[in-house]
Amino acid sequence: MMVINKKSLTDQVYTMLKEKILSRDVELGEQLNTREIAEEHGISLMPVRDALRRLANEDLVENKPRVGFFVKNFSEAEVNDILEVRKMHELYCLENYFNNIDREVIADLKDKFENGHKKYFTSYDLKLHKEIILAADNDYLIDSYLKMINHYTMLFSYLNYKRSETSRQEHIDLIDCILNGEQEKATEILYRHLDRVQIAEDAEIRKRA
Template structure:
């Protein structure tokens, strides 16, 4: 049973978290009746939440078949990471001069904290810092369209990372790349910072495809 205030939002967050935490597996059918019974709600807020999750790319509604957790394909990973690389590199090019020194310094401290999280097997803490570093670069682009597009991809990127996380050395390497990117931003070395960011995202795509078995 959940709080009935802001019901659709709460149902959306609950089902989204079940998908991101792999409680609902890719390809699994969503049983409306059992989920409504579990949450103590009617089908209307659940349908509204499912519509939002479909827009996020986490749910697939198949006519005459039912509602399923989306089963991503290798092409989805390739496409989304190619778009991500293009837009994040554009964001850094647009925003490098805008990012305050104290913000870059804080992100470097966060990256150091992420190393400690990894040593403690706190992957949730690490991924939170990872996403904040990238979202900060995007935010300082000051381009509303880039920001909106990247926000629409956020949960798919997070989900792909969860689904394909098999190599536990990878986050250490990724975090060291974060530090090098941030140091280049500190120096205002635009060309090197963008080059490092492009390499970082391309390597993430390749390793994710390997983990996914593509």
């Protein structure tokens, strides 16, 4: 039986490009050539342009009028800005919704951090931080966090920041504090952890500059 893809061409190109951007397939600041993408997939220019415009709306792509579309690039200041907004969201939720964090999900993540494969580390990491945000049960807060975390994921893949044993241990410590109801200690670990990530990424960016 023929599989019919019901998603519009624009949707498909959008999803494909977004995955490329959020993984490590295209460089920060790289031009995305509309014509090349269209030819490569044997489609017309229109859905490619529409997909690129949608990505520009999400701030993952920059549309320079009369020049073209480029993967978003980040200055050092922007990286720090993004990390700070992340910190604001997570600390607020940890402080105000500590008791609403889903302990079952967290316990399951602990097992994954301890026994899972390293290559899934990033996804466990994102899931843990997201669980803290979900505890607030506030759609506006979640939206605002997810928009920012997209940029974060993008940066993160590009920076190719090596996940150290320290980072793994910090996540496990944070989980233990949540499971044991030690709110103050959890806040302290999260604060230190996010600061350390910031310093590590600053160093990476300077190295690449």
